[in-house]
Amino acid sequence: MIKIDDVVGMGFGNSVKLSTNVNAYLLKPTLIDYLVKGFRRVTQVIYPKDLGLILLLSDIGPGSMVVEGGVGTGFMTAVIAKYVGDEGHVYAYELNKDYIEVAYRNLKLVGLDRRVTFRNKDVRSEVEDTNIDSVILDIPDPWNSLNNLAKVLKPSATLISFLPTINQVEKLVIHALNTKLFVDVKTYEVMLREYDVKKDAVRPKSRMVGHTGYVVFMRFLKN
């Protein structure tokens, strides 16, 4: 148990004794803390191990204009919104209205809602935003979106698709290459192992997240 009165007014970096006599530390929550413990989860989500690679591959940074397809819970949306800064923007497409409500509240929790415009539309055929630097997709059939997205992407934009099965990866890659609109197509899988580190006993933890999905990366040429 923790007495809330013991904590109110205390700054980050301090500690407080629990009723079990164990020390608890007051640390400023990171975005991952909010995602994992604060966000209401209504769909499958992209895990932090994959979010990190997707962010770097996409080259999203301050000022980036991004289209996201398949908002779901909003894990990916929050990460993109954090890095586009106030000068950039996320146009977040989602078919399910109820998920948009949840994602909006999740984004508000971390103060990033103003950097996102939610669109209750199909990312495969109804994208209306132009001059896009990067597209991030987490939908079952991304190959059906490529021709339309090509109309809104800036030359040399990045496109990333997160897919749970290798069958979807094959279909997307073959389709993308056939369009002749995308090049530099690469597929990745991230495996992350945390370690227990004690003197004379350093080893990987016994449990780890097994499979999540594959990350397919490509660059758009021009129309």
Ligand SMILES: C[S@@+](CC[C@H](N)C(=O)[O-])C[C@H]1O[C@@H](n2cnc3c(N)ncnc32)[C@H](O)[C@@H]1O
């Ligand atoms: C797995 S969830 C996305 C989770 C999200 N990436 C996250 O990290 O929280 C996939 C979402 O894509 C949405 N979706 C599927 N096809 C879509 C489409 N064509 N356009 C827009 N949204 C779509 C579904 O309704 C679902 O909410």
